[in-house]
Amino acid sequence: MVRILLRFSEDIVEQPITSQIILELKVPINIITAHVNSKGGEVLAEVPDESLDKIVKAFRKRGAKVSIPKLIEVDTEKCVSCGACVTLCPVEAITIDEDASVVFNKEKCIGSTCSACVDACPSRAIKSVKQNNSELTANNTH
Amino acid sequence: MKRLVESSGIEVAFREVDVVTTGTFGAMCSSGAIINVGHSDPPIKIDQAWINDVPICHPGAAVDLYIGATAMSERQPFEYGGGHVIEDLVSGKEVELRATAYGTDCYPRTQIRTNLTKDDLNQFYLLNFRNCYQRYNCAVNSRDETIYTYMGKLLPRLKNATYSGAGELNPLMNDPDYETIGIGTRIFLGGAQGYVIGEGTQHEPQNLNGTIMVRGDAKKMNPEFLRGATFTRYGTTLYVGLGIPIPILNEGLAKKTAIRDEEIFTNVVDYGVPRRNRPKLAKVSYKELKSGAITVGDKRIRVSSLSSLKTARKIAATLKVWIEQGEFFLTAPAERLPVDTVFKPMRQTEEVSFVANVMQKAVTCSETEAVKAVAERIVTRSVNHIVVVDGNGKLTGIVTSWDITRALAQGKTALADIVTRRVITAKLDEPLETASKRMAQHNISALPVIDNEKKVLGIVTAEDVSKLLGR
């Protein structure tokens, strides 16, 4: 799965674009987070790797801006499980397990659209990294 | 021990347990290392020195240097510092020493540059003058902005909390009367064996804020228990792993080492207030802290630690194995830690200024007034800022003479259209330095002073500040 960030302007935010695309392309699109009001919207979604290209094209055709957010990667060698990052996560993707290890839940993390934990890490163990397919789509943005 | 005392009582525990091991792993800023780099040819009496661009102190004669954990790299400040230099050396990495000198008849050399590893050093001792705080504050931030402190990143309006310390695993907490800890106590330090060399600076035993001073051979240490670290916008430091074995000499110690997190309390302190006496908002136990959430008033706040409980446990366990395998022998202290030292605040012979010292009465207006009326007030009162208030004197915005001039030029008449509503403010008891810094940061020239209810008390301007601070 690849995560994509969709931005809808004021003019198109009322249209049911996402559901239209799901129906038209017969592909699953998982909404992870959504901030939408009458002035526009920002939606973070997850789509299958193999359909990424056509999904991105379909959104762009309808006037949405598509970008690929970076993901968070934790260097487990560097991480000392101090916990300094835990309370900064707005979606509670970082937890402490029984043996007092700090664990990141990649499924929950919303990636570079957030990054709140990155500068809180004293060991500098958290980095934003590009997703596999980001090269391909980033070039199409222009 | 804790479980044994609970299940079988103190007497049994005293008979069955010989030693309780403890551990802690956290940021200890008063850490450093003393190194001797040997003499060069021709010799140099080092005046200024850097290792990997981190400035190093030269407290002694020619080639003895002290690497302070909080000294920061000149090229990458806040990212790399003395703590990282110590970690790199301990890991066996090569570091670059650069030094300058004024040159003397016996030490003629004025410059040197060389690469060193720990094997090239004559002595490499970790030397920490304050370690192992018995317990520490839990930090929150009441301000409207995120702040970056030595207690980590604190979100605005008490949205998160951080704490430090291992609670019931902390060495001093298990022997609070220091019956077994003092000069010469052999300890686990950074993965090797080290010694307590006295009480730490700021040792405050009567307040359960004891500290220790320690020394250990860094050449034998392990980077797993000694890590360079950095607190964004605060500075660099060193995470130090430390453990002390407590021999159970009497029933009293059996009882004391059975201490639980729920019996150890600390204060929730507002780090949003930049004063020595920061407001204490609540009392919480380490049990609550370790549970992930605390309550302050009726607010539930997520809390997490800055020191690693996982590594603290590993330290206590490692120490236990060392003792069982006969690799580590306990020592009796030559002199116990003092129990009566007090920690005094600094004697200040020069007066400090606070916002209250330079604050003036604010010239105010209400949002319903016409631009022209406000323009007139700016002229008659000869000020540059008018603070906008509601019927109760509470802050709603600010307008500057520049805003007014522009509004007049553009033919705008309603004040409401030109008011700046996101106002940067100051508090009465805030140090002038921080208020002045905030003005520079936001590129503005005045701050309305408000109380906790947003009521306007006055205004402080950059002009008044520079008159007083003389810059």
Ligand code: SF4
């Ligand atoms: S980037 Fe944001 S969402 Fe992801 S783990 Fe960090 S704080 Fe949580």
Ligand code: SF4
């Ligand atoms: S702040 Fe960094 S070192 Fe600490 S637990 Fe989080 S990722 Fe690990």
